[in-house]
Amino acid sequence: MLSRFEFRRRQFFDQIREITLRKNIRRIALLAAAASLLAVSCATGDQDGAALTSPLPTAVPAGVSLAVAANTAKVALTASGELGKLPFTVSSWPAVQAGPDVIQAFRGGSVDLATNAGIPPIHAHASGLDAKIVGIKVRSTPLYKLATAPGSNFTGLDGLRGKKIGFSPGQAQGLVVLRTLKAAGIRTDEVQLVELPSTKFLTALQAKEIDVAPFGEPTLTKYLDKYRVDGATAIDTPAVDALTVLWAPTSVLRDDSKAAAVAEFVKFWARGEVWAWEHPTEWIDAYYVKDQTVSVEDGKRIVATTEKPYFPENWNEAITWEQETIDLVTKAGFFGNSFPADELFDRRFEKIAFDAVSAPYRTKGQQ
Numbered sequence: 001m002l003s004r005f006e007f008r009r010r011q012f013f014d015q016i017r018e019i020t021l022r023k024n025i026r027r028i029a030l031l032a033a034a035a036s037l038l039a040v041s042c043a044t045g046d047q048d049g050a051a052l053t054s055p056l057p058t059a060v061p062a063g064v065s066l067a068v069a070a071n072t073a074k075v076a077l078t079a080s081g082e083l084g085k086l087p088f089t090v091s092s093w094p095a096v097q098a099g100p101d102v103i104q105a106f107r108g109g110s111v112d113l114a115t116n117a118g119i120p121p122i123h124a125h126a127s128g129l130d131a132k133i134v135g136i137k138v139r140s141t142p143l144y145k146l147a148t149a150p151g152s153n154f155t156g157l158d159g160l161r162g163k164k165i166g167f168s169p170g171q172a173q174g175l176v177v178l179r180t181l182k183a184a185g186i187r188t189d190e191v192q193l194v195e196l197p198s199t200k201f202l203t204a205l206q207a208k209e210i211d212v213a214p215f216g217e218p219t220l221t222k223y224l225d226k227y228r229v230d231g232a233t234a235i236d237t238p239a240v241d242a243l244t245v246l247w248a249p250t251s252v253l254r255d256d257s258k259a260a261a262v263a264e265f266v267k268f269w270a271r272g273e274v275w276a277w278e279h280p281t282e283w284i285d286a287y288y289v290k291d292q293t294v295s296v297e298d299g300k301r302i303v304a305t306t307e308k309p310y311f312p313e314n315w316n317e318a319i320t321w322e323q324e325t326i327d328l329v330t331k332a333g334f335f336g337n338s339f340p341a342d343e344l345f346d347r348r349f350e351k352i353a354f355d356a357v358s359a360p361y362r363t364k365g366q367q
Helices: 004-050 071-080 099-108 119-126 172-184 198-206 219-230 256-278 280-291 296-304 316-331 352-356
Strands: 065-069 089-092 113-117 131-138 145-148 164-167 192-195 212-215 243-249
Touching: 065 071, 065 256, 071 256, 071 280, 099 113, 099 119, 113 119, 113 172, 113 256, 119 131, 119 172, 119 243, 119 316, 131 256, 131 316, 131 352, 145 198, 145 219, 164 172, 164 198, 172 212, 172 316, 198 212, 198 219, 212 219, 219 296, 243 256, 243 316, 256 280, 256 352, 280 296
Parallel strands: 065 089, 065 113, 164 192, 164 212
Antiparallel strands: 113 243, 131 243, 145 212
């Protein structure tokens, strides 16, 4: 028979063992819960990553729609009769063109896919928007010229020193300015970069608030038609804006149905560019005359300077060019620090445009 002391001693140690056991059970439960959360987190992360590395879907499900900001593609596909053949619905064609505006539209979910130059995806990355390039067209000749204000008295790149230059850092026009200054051996502190959206360049030139701004066609033609008589002119620049891109928010590309539709649109976009090149008369009428309201004669002159579309088989050179651009703009103090350019590309789409066009449009430089 146990003494009272021995009984209480055993009772005490039994209570200690029970408390310890409960603590161990609670600890095990907590560890199990943490492991479960970690597994879910890892699975989610793997799933998100897999959405941009797994093969693209081969068919577009019924009922898929995209909002596409690509006006030239819309005009080309309409004029060629190909628009009705898209295997999905274009819910809208938002009239959003400037890179910063497209970025805001991506953020707001009002645009799923857009066409721009190579600089807006860099701007988007710097601003924290996750988006990827899914199609590229490459050019090797300058697309822009530097339009001067009425009454300007300089006609060459050397005359840029000390001038007020319209500058939009998030658009192709801003990149053209930086590349032009670099080519001319002019430092950015030797000019006045006046930050404006490109849509404000025309007004600023008219009011002589800036001395010069980069214009592409048909804006350049419209401007010179009106202000050449007052002394406005255009200065050639060696700066090449090498890339036209199709790009989309990563959230769109993680949706298999929409990713399939994007892949199909890349094909139609590339073939639309080819159709415009091969049908200049119809293209001038549909785009330059009816959509952009310039004359047939001006349309012919613009088309005569247009470069044959080229869709490369791989994107290595495009990524190198984009890296040079990233390094240039970040060194100039825009968009933070440099980063690897390949982060901007979804290479699952790499050969889609190339495969969609015929041999002449897969080779650089051949007319």
